[in-house]
Amino acid sequence: MSKVTEVVEELANPLIQELGLELVEVDYVKEGKSWFLRVYIDKELGVDIEDCGLVSERLSEKLDEIDPIPHNYFLEVSSPGAERPLKKDKDFEKAIGKSVFIKTYEPIDGEKSFEGTLLEFDGRQLKIEVKIKTRKKVIEIPYEKVANARLAVIFS
Incomplete structure (x- = not known):
């Protein structure tokens, strides 16, 4: 900084x-x-x-x-807008249950970008539910591998 x-x-x-x-x-x-x-x-x-x-x-x-x-x-x-950045622990805690977009420094399950619902955050790891084609999958992302994260606006 x-x-x-x-x-x-x-x-x-x-x-x-x-x-x-x-x-x-x-x-x-x-x-x-x-x-x-x-x-x-x-x-x-x-x-x-x-x-x-x-x-x-x-x-x-x-x-x-x-x-x-x-x-x-x-x-x-x-205002940070609808796609507010998630930078601090408290930002991730407040985002539990919301749609998020996360980019990682290195691939996890072959991907570096994830969009889905943040299910959990314990300070060390995020659990995000993503939709792959017609099924849902829970991805675990180590906090130190998060390059950037933000709330995601989902249009239906």
Whole structure:
């Protein structure tokens, strides 16, 4: 994790929690000639534009005080969206029973991508029920082999 994202997380977490929100992720990326600091927030029933605006305003004030970024950048505060990334243990715990998409660093049962229902997570291993053609199968994925994971939107 970059120093900028670490500093922003330290600044943002208390003020976000004070507002009854959760800090999901902080990204600091260069796109073209511009730098973007993206802060993703959430709460149980989802965030709205007022939540994003309030966090943006308060965080911007803190960033101006400390000035951890030496050049111009755009601050964006938003919801992680329907396909929220799963990064922390608590993210996986909250996703039990939901549809997820998981990519692994190395193949498991000959595959590196899995989409299905997260059945269990014990901190060391995930159990995901996937549908293969017309039958269902439970795949066990060691946590350390997860390259990235997110909630999956299923269209019926």
